[in-house]
Amino acid sequence: MRILKLKRQNLFPFLQAISNGAELWGPIKKDNQTIFNFVPTEEIAKLNLNFTRTLLPPKKLFVPPSFIMFQVTNKGYQEDYSWIKERVLFGLHPCDLHGLLNLDRIFAQNFPDSYYVQARQKTLLLGLSCWPDDYCLCQSTHTDIIEEGFDLFFTDLEDYYLVWIGSSKGDDLIRLKPEFFEEGLNEKDIESYIKWRERRAQAFKTKINFVFMPDLMELKYNSPLWEKAGAACLACGSCSMVCPTCNCYNVRDEISLGNKPGRRVREWDSCTLLEYSLVAGGENFREKKSSRLKLWYTHKLQAFGSKFGKPSCVGCGRCLVTCPVGINVKSISDSLEGQKVDAFWVRFSEEVRP
Numbered sequence: 001m002r003i004l005k006l007k008r009q010n011l012f013p014f015l016q017a018i019s020n021g022a023e024l025w026g027p028i029k030k031d032n033q034t035i036f037n038f039v040p041t042e043e044i045a046k047l048n049l050n051f052t053r054t055l056l057p058p059k060k061l062f063v064p065p066s067f068i069m070f071q072v073t074n075k076g077y078q079e080d081y082s083w084i085k086e087r088v089l090f091g092l093h094p095c096d097l098h099g100l101l102n103l104d105r106i107f108a109q110n111f112p113d114s115y116y117v118q119a120r121q122k123t124l125l126l127g128l129s130c131w132p133d134d135y136c137l138c139q140s141t142h143t144d145i146i147e148e149g150f151d152l153f154f155t156d157l158e159d160y161y162l163v164w165i166g167s168s169k170g171d172d173l174i175r176l177k178p179e180f181f182e183e184g185l186n187e188k189d190i191e192s193y194i195k196w197r198e199r200r201a202q203a204f205k206t207k208i209n210f211v212f213m214p215d216l217m218e219l220k221y222n223s224p225l226w227e228k229a230g231a232a233c234l235a236c237g238s239c240s241m242v243c244p245t246c247n248c249y250n251v252r253d254e255i256s257l258g259n260k261p262g263r264r265v266r267e268w269d270s271c272t273l274l275e276y277s278l279v280a281g282g283e284n285f286r287e288k289k290s291s292r293l294k295l296w297y298t299h300k301l302q303a304f305g306s307k308f309g310k311p312s313c314v315g316c317g318r319c320l321v322t323c324p325v326g327i328n329v330k331s332i333s334d335s336l337e338g339q340k341v342d343a344f345w346v347r348f349s350e351e352v353r354p
Helices: 008-017 094-107 115-120 169-174 188-205 213-220 225-232 238-242 289-308 318-322 330-337 344-351
Strands: 004-008 023-029 036-040 068-071 076-079 087-092 123-128 154-156 162-166 249-254 263-266
Touching: 004 008, 008 087, 008 162, 036 087, 087 094, 087 318, 087 344, 094 115, 094 123, 115 123, 123 169, 123 318, 154 169, 162 169, 213 289, 225 289, 225 330, 225 344, 238 318, 289 330, 318 330, 330 344
Parallel strands: 023 087, 087 123, 123 154
Antiparallel strands: 004 162, 023 036, 068 076, 068 263, 154 162, 249 263
């Protein structure tokens, strides 16, 4: 894998050059807020290089919250790929790139999803290094470093970037502006990178022992903690919406009158919602919030890993900052290990205990 050097002042001109003919998406801060989102922009100067996480993960570009799959008439159906465009997605942190690799395993391997696959093929992925805050868990999930799944990856060493070329498409991008890049790193560059890696590794404050989680999920499958968490859970589905690897969806048909075409719509769903397990006849085999929470964490901490060799959680910390009652992968994992947890759902269960 080739590694080049890019001066800091050349980053935005480079992004401008490679986004001609394609939508440029990147992290932008919402007005007067601390929230960042991946959004399309023509004003490259608005891109923020010092964010920790976006509100929604990049999965929204490849499996949008809602989109039309196809339209149907009495003559047949026509698939709708109109939402898929040529894109350059800049600012992906390692955990989010790992999240997309997990989605690749689901949507692009055994049974390829044509919508997801086409969106992936038309999107260039440009990663960006990051610095952890108090909610980042990616060191525990071994997703703090990325070695695949990107076209280019930029590591910020203050005055310049080290640029990893991860694909032939990435190499083609470099060839558009070769004068911006320097070949051949010197010893000082390498030393700076090593020191940056060491400082970053020491900056992680929040950890989970994911090695234990599959066994603990099995051993504590009937633990009272699920009832405690379920009692406080709002069943809002926010944890699934912000998770980079959650991929459940619902499909519904919209039938129009007057010879107008009907359409099939696909939209995000969540196993933590009451209606998710509702079947014909009104039966709901996961009516209790505790059983739905248990299903979600079984998938994150055990089931996905048993099939694919790595946990579904990529340690991005979004569930930690999103859940209003403190039910997240950190508090649940700590509870499974028998640690004392200071979270609303724990205090709530203690207050309502008879």
